[in-house]
Amino acid sequence: MVNPPVKNIMLNRLIRRSVLGDSLSVRAPRRSLCGPGEFAKPACAKNGSDEKQRVMTDGGRFDVAIVGGGMVGLALACSLASMPITRHLSVAIIDGNPALVNGICIDKVKPPDPRVSTITPATISMFKDMGAWECVLHHRHAYFDRMQVWDYTGLGYTRYSARDVNKEFLGCVVENKVLQSSLLSCLQENADFSKTVFPSRLASMSSNEHSPMTGGNDFSSGTTSGDLAKLELSDGTYLSTKLVVGADGSKSLVRELAGFKTTGWNYSQNAVICTVEHDAENWCAWQRFLPSGPIALLPIGDNYSNIVWTMKPNESVARKSMDEADFVKEANHALDQGYGPRPTSGFPGSNDGIFSWLKTDSTPSANEKFELPPKVVKLASERMVFPLSLKHANNYVSKHVALVGDAAHTVHPLAGQGVNLGFGDALALSRVIGEAIAVGVDIGEVSMLRKYEAERKVANLSMMAVLDGFQKLYKVDLGPLNILRAAAFSAAHYIPPLKRNIISFASGEQQLPPLFT
Amino acid sequence: MASKLLRCATTVSSFIRASPSSLFSRPRLLSGAASSDPPPSPPPTDLPPPPSPGGGISRNPDRRTSKSSLKDPELAKFSALADTWWDYEGPFKPLHAMNPTRLAFIRSTICRHFGKDPSSPRPFEGLKIIDVGCGGGILSEPLARMGATVMGIDAVEKNIKIAQVHADRDPSTLGIEYCCTTAEKLVKEQRTFDVVISLEVIEHVANPAEFCKSLSALAIPGGATVISTINRSMRAYATAIVAAEYLLGWLPKGTHEWSSFLKPEELVLILQRASISIKEMAGFVYNPLTRRWYLSDDVSVNFIVYGFKCKQ
Ligand SMILES: Cc1cc2nc3c(=O)[nH]c(=O)nc-3n(C[C@H](O)[C@H](O)[C@H](O)COP(=O)(O)OP(=O)(O)OC[C@H]3O[C@@H](n4cnc5c(N)ncnc54)[C@H](O)[C@@H]3O)c2cc1C
Numbered sequence: 003m004v005n006p007p008v009k010n011i012m013l014n015r016l017i018r019r020s021v022l023g024d025s026l027s028v029r030a031p032r033r034s035l036c037g038p039g040e041f042a043k044p045a046c047a048k049n050g051s052d053e054k055q056r057v058m059t060d061g062g063r064f065d066v067a068i069v070g071g072g073m074v075g076l077a078l079a080c081s082l083a084s085m086p087i088t089r090h091l092s093v094a095i096i097d098g099n100p101a102l103v104n105g106i107c108i109d110k111v112k113p114p115d116p117r118v119s120t121i122t123p124a125t126i127s128m129f130k131d132m133g134a135w136e137c138v139l140h141h142r143h144a145y146f147d148r149m150q151v152w153d154y155t156g157l158g159y160t161r162y163s164a165r166d167v168n169k170e171f172l173g174c175v176v177e178n179k180v181l182q183s184s185l186l187s188c189l190q191e192n193a194d195f196s197k198t199v200f201p202s203r204l205a206s207m208s209s210n211e212h213s214p215m216t217g218g219n220d221f222s223s224g225t226t227s228g229d230l231a232k233l234e235l236s237d238g239t240y241l242s243t244k245l246v247v248g249a250d251g252s253k254s255l256v257r258e259l260a261g262f263k264t265t266g267w268n269y270s271q272n273a274v275i276c277t278v279e280h281d282a283e284n285w286c287a288w289q290r291f292l293p294s295g296p297i298a299l300l301p302i303g304d305n306y307s308n309i310v311w312t313m314k315p316n317e318s319v320a321r322k323s324m325d326e327a328d329f330v331k332e333a334n335h336a337l338d339q340g341y342g343p344r345p346t347s348g349f350p351g352s353n354d355g356i357f358s359w360l361k362t363d364s365t366p367s368a369n370e371k372f373e374l375p376p377k378v379v380k381l382a383s384e385r386m387v388f389p390l391s392l393k394h395a396n397n398y399v400s401k402h403v404a405l406v407g408d409a410a411h412t413v414h415p416l417a418g419q420g421v422n423l424g425f426g427d428a429l430a431l432s433r434v435i436g437e438a439i440a441v442g443v444d445i446g447e448v449s450m451l452r453k454y455e456a457e458r459k460v461a462n463l464s465m466m467a468v469l470d471g472f473q474k475l476y477k478v479d480l481g482p483l484n485i486l487r488a489a490a491f492s493a494a495h496y497i498p499p500l501k502r503n504i505i506s507f508a509s510g511e512q513q514l515p516p517l518f519t
Numbered sequence: 520m521a522s523k524l525l526r527c528a529t530t531v532s533s534f535i536r537a538s539p540s541s542l543f544s545r546p547r548l549l550s551g552a553a554s555s556d557p558p559p560s561p562p563p564t565d566l567p568p569p570p571s572p573g574g575g576i577s578r579n580p581d582r583r584t585s586k587s588s589l590k591d592p593e594l595a596k597f598s599a600l601a602d603t604w605w606d607y608e609g610p611f612k613p614l615h616a617m618n619p620t621r622l623a624f625i626r627s628t629i630c631r632h633f634g635k636d637p638s639s640p641r642p643f644e645g646l647k648i649i650d651v652g653c654g655g656g657i658l659s660e661p662l663a664r665m666g667a668t669v670m671g672i673d674a675v676e677k678n679i680k681i682a683q684v685h686a687d688r689d690p691s692t693l694g695i696e697y698c699c700t701t702a703e704k705l706v707k708e709q710r711t712f713d714v715v716i717s718l719e720v721i722e723h724v725a726n727p728a729e730f731c732k733s734l735s736a737l738a739i740p741g742g743a744t745v746i747s748t749i750n751r752s753m754r755a756y757a758t759a760i761v762a763a764e765y766l767l768g769w770l771p772k773g774t775h776e777w778s779s780f781l782k783p784e785e786l787v788l789i790l791q792r793a794s795i796s797i798k799e800m801a802g803f804v805y806n807p808l809t810r811r812w813y814l815s816d817d818v819s820v821n822f823i824v825y826g827f828k829c830k831q
Pocket residue numbers: 028069070071072073074075096097098099118119120121202203204205249250251252254255273275310388406407408409415417418419420421422424
C-alpha cells in the first residue's frame with residue numbers, strides 16, 4: 003500500500019515541523035498543483051521561524067490523511083496501528099494544535115479540567131484493544147457504578163446500577179486531555195507504525211482523478227499520481243492521499259469542502275461546564291431535569307465532580323460571571339429542591355403503587371431509595387460556556403473522503419454520548435478499511451466506505467433521536483402532563499427489561515434499543 | 520439480479536465461441552519507461568502502431584496492447600470507458616457488489632492452500648496468478664493489491680485496454696500484465712501459474728470440458744484453481760434469463776443459454792477429468808436489504824468452486 007520511497011522518507015518520523023501557527027487562516031490562496039519540477043525541495047525537519055514567504059513543500063503521499071487530531075482522529079490512527087491488516091498503512095495527521103507536537107501537559111495535583119467525557123464500557127474495550135487504556139489508568143479517572151436520574155417535579159426518579167446488567171461499572175469519567183494524551187502516547191510508542199504529524203491546518207482539498215501515473219514506477223519525485231485526493235495546508239505544504247478522514251470537529255472543513263450538507267438545529271440553550279469540589283468522594287453519576295434542561299454531576303475522582311448544566315443563553319452568561327459563592331449556591335439549589343420538591347418514591351403514591359406487581363421480577367436497584375446528591379462546597383475550575391446544537395451530516399462518505407466524530411454528528415451532551423459515538427465511528431472505519439485491504443479494494447473506494455456509513459448512520463441517528471427526544475421532553479414544562487414523564491421514569495425504574503435496554507444502549511453495546519424502534 | 524453480473528461476461532463469450540485463432544502470442548511486458556501520460560512518451564521501438572479505436576476483437580496477429588501504444592484521443596476514450604467499467608453505480612454495479620464476496624472466498628482458500636498468513640495485507644506475495652476473462656480488471660486489481668503477480672487475459676482487446684488504462688492509475692496495480700489472448704494460446708506457450716482463476720466465464724464457453732483442460736494445463740502441479748458460474752436450476756433460469764433478460768431488460772436477450780449452464784456436479788466432474796480435484800464449493804446469495812452478497816451453502820443460482828491440480 004505504501005510506496006517505498008515515501009516510506010523511506012517518512013518512516014517513523016512522527017513529527018514534521020514546518021512553519022507553525024503564524025497563519026490559522028483557512029482561506030489560504032489556492033494554488034494549482036502540477037508538475038514535479040515546480041515545487042521547492044521536500045520539507046526538511048526544521049524549526050523554521052525565519053520562513054516568512056510561503057513555499058510549496060511536498061509533504062508526500064499517504065494512504066490515509068486524518069484531518070483533526072482530536073480524540074476521535076487520534077483514536078482512528080491508534081486503531082489502524084493496532085490491527086495487523088492496517089498496520090502497514092502510512093498515515094498523516096493534520097492539526098494545528100501545538101499539543102500534538104509538544105505533548106499534553108497533565109498536572110496530577112491540580113483539580114481536574116472541566117472538559118471531561120463519560121466513557122462507556124464499549125469505548126473502554128476499544129481502548130484496551132488498542133493498548134491505550136493502560137495510559138488512561140495512570141491518570142485521574144472515575145468509574146461509577148450507579149446513576150440516578152430524576153426531575154424537578156418530584157414525581158419520579160430512576161436509579162440505574164451496574165448490577166442490573168451484571169457489570170462492574172456503568173461508565174468512567176475521564177478528562178478529555180487525558181484521553182487525548184493517552185492516544186497520542188499509544189501512537190508514539192508504536193514505532194513500527196508510519197505516521198507523520200503536520201502541525202498545520204487544512205486549507206483546501208481536491209480530487210486528482212484519473213491522471214495516469216507518470217514516470218513509471220518511480221515515485222520518489224513525490225509527484226501526485228494516480229487516483230488520489232490532494233490536500234493543501236495553510237503553511238503551504240501539500241500532500242496526496244487515498245483517503246481523507248474528516249475528524250475536524252463540528253465545524254468540519256472537510257465536510258464543507260466535500261460538499262456534504264447537514265441537518266440540525268440549535269437548541270438555543272447553552273451548557274455551563276466546570277469542576278466542583280465536595281466534602282466527600284462521589285461515586286455516582288447524577289442527572290436532574292430542570293425546566294430549562296438537565297444538570298449533570300459526574301464523578302471525576304477524589305472529592306471532585308464535573309458539572310454540565312444546560313440553561314438558556316442569558317442565564318448562562320449570568321452564571322458564568324456571577325460570584326463563586328453565588329454560583330455554588332445556585333448549583334446546589336439546582337441539584338436539590340430548586341424548582342420543585344424531592345421525589346418521595348418511584349411514583350405518586352408509594353413503592354406499592356401501580357407498578358408494585360412488577361416487583362417480583364425487578365432489578366436490584368429497583369429497591370433503592372432516592373438519594374441526595376453530594377453538596378457542592380467549592381468551585382474548582384473556570385466556568386466554560388458552550389452552545390448546544392444537534393447536527394448530522396447527510397453523508398459521511400464520498401470517493402476518497404470519510405467523516406468521523408463531531409464532523410459527522412454533534413449531539414446534545416445529555417448522556418455523555420458524543421465522543422463515544424465518535425470512537426465508535428473510528429473503530430468501524432478502521433475495520434472497514436481493514437476489510438477493504440483484505441479483499442484488495444482501494445481504501446478510497448466509495449463502495450467500501452459506504453459500508454462504514456451504513457453501519458454508523460444507524461447507530462448515530464438512533465442515539466441522536468433518543469437524546470433529542472429526551473431533550474424535547476424536558477425543555478418544556480408540560481404542566482399536568484409532567485405526570486406522564488414521571489410515569490416514564492417510574493416505568494424505567496421498575497420494569498427490568500426496559501431498564502436493561504436503556505443501560506446497554508447507553509453503554510454502547512447495543513445498536514438499536516428495541517424500546518425505540 | 521444475480522445474472523446482471525454477467526453482462527461483463529458477454530464480451531468474453533464472443534471470444535471463446537469465436538475462438539480467434541491467432542490472437543497474440545507474446546505476453547506484454549511492462550516496461551518501467553512506458554508512460555501513458557499525455558503526451559505519450561515514444562513507444563518502445565518494436566511496437567506496432569496502436570489499434571484502430573473501433574475496439575472489438577482484434578484479428579491482427581501479434582498485436583500488442585500496451586499503455587505506451589495508445590495515442591492521446593485513444594487514451595481519453597479508453598479512460599472514459601474505464602470510468603464506466605469501474606463506476607460502482609454504473610452498468611457493472613452488480614459485479615462490483617459481488618466482488619468483495621468473491622475475493623473473500625479466494626483469499627481464504629488460497630491462503631489455506633499455500634499456507635499464507637490471512638491477516639497479512641499482502642498474503643499473495645510470491646504467487647503467480649492468472650485471471651482468465653479479466654474484463655476491465657475488476658478481479659485482477661484486487662489480486663495485485665493482495666500481493667500477487669497477476670496476469671489478466673481477455674480476448675476482447677477493448678477490455679484489455681480498459682483494464683490497462685485503469686491499472687495505470689494506481690501504483691499498486693501498475694505491475695499487472697494484461698494481455699489480449701486466450702487460455703488455449705497460453706497453454707501452447709507453456710505458461711504456468713500458481714493459481715488459475717476464471718470467474719463468470721465458463722457458462723459462455725462453447726466447450727466447457729476443453730476450457731477446463733486448458734485451465735488445468737495453466738496450473739502448476741499442486742496449484743489452485745477457482746471457478747465461478749451460474750447453476751442450471753429453475754431458480755437460475757428465473758433470475759438470470761426470465762428476469763434479467765426479458766422482464767427487466769438488464770441484459771440483451773439471448774445473453775445466456777440456459778442449456779449451457781452447468782450444474783455444480785457437472786462442473787466438478789469435468790474438472791475432475793481435467794485433473795482438478797474440488798476441495799470447496801460455496802454459493803452466493805444476495806440480500807436486497809443490505810444490498811450485499813454473502814457466501815452460503817445455497818448453490819442454486821451463483822456458485823464458486825476451489826480445487827487443486829493433482830500432481831499425478
Ligand atoms: C459542553 C459539552 C460537554 C460534552 N460532554 C461530553 C461528555 O460528557 N461525553 C462525551 O462523550 N462527549 C461530550 N461532549 C462531546 C465531545 O466533546 C465531542 O463529541 C468530542 O470532542 C468530539 O471529538 P472530535 O475529535 O470529533 O472533535 P474535536 O474534539 O472537536 O476535535 C477536532 C480537531 O480538529 C482540529 N481541526 C479543526 N479544523 C481543522 C482544520 N481545518 N485543519 C486541521 N485540523 C483542524 C481541531 O484543532 C481539533 O483538534 C461534550 C460537548 C460539549 C460541547
